[in-house]
Amino acid sequence: MALLHEDRLFPAETETRKIAKRLYESIKTLPIVSPHGHTQAAWFAHNQPFPDPVALFVQPDHYIFRMLYSQGISLEALEIGTAQIAEPRKVWHIFASNYHLFRGTPSRLWLDYAFQELFGMTARLSEKTADQYYDVIEARLATPEFLPRALYERFGIEVLATTDAALDSLADHAAIRDSKWKGKILPTFRPDAVVDPAFDGFCENVEKLGAMTGDDTSVWRGYLNALAERRQFFKSMGATATDHGHPTARTADLGDKEAQQLFAAVLGGHSDAEQQELFRAQMLTEMARMSLEDGLVMQIHPGSVRNHNAQLFARYGRDMGADIPSPTGYVEALRPLLDRFGNEGKLTIILFTLDETAYSRELAPLAGHYPCLRLGPPWWFFDSPEGIRRFREDVTETAGFYNTVGFNDDTRAFLSIPARHDVARRMDASYLARLVAEHRIDEDEAVELAHELTYGLVKKAYKL
């Protein structure tokens, strides 16, 4: 009896499944390269045990509580947003007795993977097995094998990138570096809080930025210098990439005087929505310019309407499962940046989307032409079996495989990392197997591609 079948996610058709299994066997034990995610360096710096099952599986995972919430379970009942969970076992029972809600979702696959592979569970989670799960998980979390560093090693992770605010001191990263531990935890430069005028506390953040670098960030030139210096600092701490989470993919390429005036306006705090959007747009182009200079790879994650649920945001703040995708255009939006840097072979910009219509219409044609562009893997709601399948089917014919960059787990849920990479490997093996079974490529090519999609392309694209 097992939670997971060894042939899961492979196509049912006999010959195709055999091919998929062969391809998967060739990649399943490759090291995990995780170039983009939201785990915390503090875990590895302090190497403290994870607390109880609820704090591990339910509280931090908005995939989980958004589904429970959508079915009428209150966030109060789940004790979301409380620093200390009062009745974790009670919350766990709510989760367990609603586990059927996750049927057909990737969360179910990721959870079962952790339950089986890490905690040895064999009976499905339910109201009936809730206590058994709770007890086993709680007990194991207290053992040395479940400390963050031990798990990192057990997962076979070769390198893991975190995502860090521009103002972050990276003290945890320094602590890791200064320790004798050999795990490779790299920071990523995420400047949203200092380049997006709509970000809470933008003006103070810009001031802090200046205080950190000694630049006068009240003027355009000093502000740009300070950003370049922070990038250098991140790079010195091992960063190879930046990340940008703007509402849209819009870019701009203003003249210097115009940029100065716009900066003065947004810093003055009297800017309107269009000026703020234009400033973000300008800053993407500035970041590209700096990337060309310092070699940091640029990631653009546009198109999420953040905190759509106003009541929840007022009460609980950000990241409450209420971010909703919106239509996202790239062709006109990226034009100013591409007009300036699009033909630079030394620049790498990795594009993501939450709008699948852009895959075949815009993203694959753009990445299949511009030397600086690459396509990031399916993001967020699309990091799923069907999402991965549609991504490959929609982009490969126009952009090929070599303009993609392998997999990102992009997760806050540390225990889901091996599960997510496993799903991606199985789905890529399945897609390649179909191409082989339909005689669109040969199997020796598929073997080579499977390795590239799992290991080669991500190392190259992210310079890891």
Add this chain to the structure above:
Amino acid sequence: MALLHEDRLFPAETETRKIAKRLYESIKTLPIVSPHGHTQAAWFAHNQPFPDPVALFVQPDHYIFRMLYSQGISLEALEIGTAQIAEPRKVWHIFASNYHLFRGTPSRLWLDYAFQELFGMTARLSEKTADQYYDVIEARLATPEFLPRALYERFGIEVLATTDAALDSLADHAAIRDSKWKGKILPTFRPDAVVDPAFDGFCENVEKLGAMTGDDTSVWRGYLNALAERRQFFKSMGATATDHGHPTARTADLGDKEAQQLFAAVLGGHSDAEQQELFRAQMLTEMARMSLEDGLVMQIHPGSVRNHNAQLFARYGRDMGADIPSPTGYVEALRPLLDRFGNEGKLTIILFTLDETAYSRELAPLAGHYPCLRLGPPWWFFDSPEGIRRFREDVTETAGFYNTVGFNDDTRAFLSIPARHDVARRMDASYLARLVAEHRIDEDEAVELAHELTYGLVKKAYKL
């Protein structure tokens, strides 16, 4: 020899097909719950025989005559829009000799189902078999077994909802209730004609509304009261739901004074397109407010550009097969309503779309978060095998199964009801079978889900 194969619509792959058949066997004889459609209460009130084959199959079914029209067959030749069909057999021959046009369409599956299951036909409809079909159908329609109530019972319908204008007296529903017949025919409150200023005769309709309830509908408060009273009346006649067919999903939440002024403007007859759109938007939020009070489930069917063919509309009026979908956004459109009522667990709003791009980008993420939102099944052109497959593939991973609400047949063609439900059951069984074959869920879960998708979820969502 048969028109329909018993394994139709199941995946070809042997093991997956076996699973699909087992799942289908477990649901195929479940009662039909039809919570949204356009059959006429009059049929069941008067229980008169359906007229000839043309009046039954061709004239009322815009799926049929739009396809014939697209291939150059005139509506005159089909005698569309004539009260009394002069030469039904001639029209039938046109239909029969063009039956190949429907290859690959769901109409073909629905028609063949009725031809075989109800009329015992075994040879495909064609010019050659046209007369045989005509004679058999005509003869059977005259028998007691083909009266509306008999068919309702034969189809295994448990409950059937019609769609009725706010000004409808519901006399036919009353007549059914007053008869001894046990069939359950429920009305649905569809107020488009009294809440959409662009609707033909809007101002007179609002006046009639006041006359019906004794409210002064020339003022905002009286108008709202009258609507609430009509809703109560519908509810007293068995209605559990309302339905709203706006051009967009836009909602608004105006202050009381602003709403009053807007109402005065649209009632004055001098409103512009933007004011009319804003009024419709405001009325969706008012309807949600009333739903929270009276418990009626709210259905929103946005995104159809009605009567796109101006010449045909001028000559034949509405519903001539010329309604064309258009891009439909939900994230910003629904925000005002959701800001106010989105977190109400006692409110149920069922969202439909004719823009498939919204499934994975907007609808599944919204329904996977907001407690009041559920996703309606594939609508209209997407009530089809591929449409159902894409719906499940696009929404399940983010919204799960339990934020969906089973199947709607949404039809004017009474005889197509069992056929449509059968197609949906087969496609859901096939989708679930794929999940089982790929070891993404277990078969015991699939059995449970098949029952939910066919019977459980629709009963719960529509409070039936």
Add this chain to the structure above:
Amino acid sequence: MALLHEDRLFPAETETRKIAKRLYESIKTLPIVSPHGHTQAAWFAHNQPFPDPVALFVQPDHYIFRMLYSQGISLEALEIGTAQIAEPRKVWHIFASNYHLFRGTPSRLWLDYAFQELFGMTARLSEKTADQYYDVIEARLATPEFLPRALYERFGIEVLATTDAALDSLADHAAIRDSKWKGKILPTFRPDAVVDPAFDGFCENVEKLGAMTGDDTSVWRGYLNALAERRQFFKSMGATATDHGHPTARTADLGDKEAQQLFAAVLGGHSDAEQQELFRAQMLTEMARMSLEDGLVMQIHPGSVRNHNAQLFARYGRDMGADIPSPTGYVEALRPLLDRFGNEGKLTIILFTLDETAYSRELAPLAGHYPCLRLGPPWWFFDSPEGIRRFREDVTETAGFYNTVGFNDDTRAFLSIPARHDVARRMDASYLARLVAEHRIDEDEAVELAHELTYGLVKKAYKL
């Protein structure tokens, strides 16, 4: 050993594959009807040998060099844009050693087809086999069997349409006609340069137009007369169709006076972008009016943002692989034209798209209603196995098969013509086989449909 498997592109499932093979066998040797493409009449007029492998396969094919360029290979290295290739063998080696980039793309399938079927290659192209390929291809190109007319015959082409500017003298077409050769090379009337005010040299082009026909094209009436005369001339040279490559699908139906004024404005050279767009829109409706008079079939290819890469355009000009699709709406855009001519059964307008979201949402519903509308096959980036599959899955259920028009190869790469038609035939056979295997149509119907999709519908739609 072979580059191509005889079962390529057929579904892996055993029974479905058998059906697909039977269907494919019934159509594989049907003549090629190529109603839309970009081969050059000069090839067939002069019947000169094609030059070296690079000038044949690499230089003219933007599918090829855009992929190489996207991976950092410069256009200089590929000698793109040079009249005389200095080191063709060196360029060939670059291409050969990067052949893996095309894995999973249709280019790979088309190239392998030509390599195997025309040049007898059996080992995959690579750095290792580059010279062998070069030598064989170069040698064969010098033989009489590889002259354009011989290839045309060998390919089994029944008719081949070129695309020709309105100002083209069609001298090459005349030369072909005057020769004894029996090949059927027809021109297509493409008036972009004289109806699009944004086209380089528009005003001079309009003047030349007048000079060609003797009309005063400085006034609206004379301009329209001149266009009608050129159409007549093209028709006299065998043309059966026109083609229109506008940025959008927008149409207009202005009053005569308004149209005159707009024409004066755009001809005056001081028009803004909106006026230019409106003029293009008006001209689509004028072209439709003329089509109704002269019977030429109208093709609309909207939605490509041409020359997106400004630096490349400045240096190399048009068609450098930097045309990127953009979102394209049809429902409102086509309304003015359809309001006027939509119900004309004698008019044929074939719609194309680069925005797949329009297939199921707009194009299939429109074509499934309006008698004048037909759907062109998947275009450009979507002329691919997955592109063809999605097209059939997305449109058939609403528009049926008979509102589509068979296949277009739309290519500049003469040698890819049989390969492209072969891919389309295999994919259509595979789609039909799935419908048969799932008992959605019967096999005798699939046989009939396979013939229609390959031969019948294109002949009828394009009046060939």
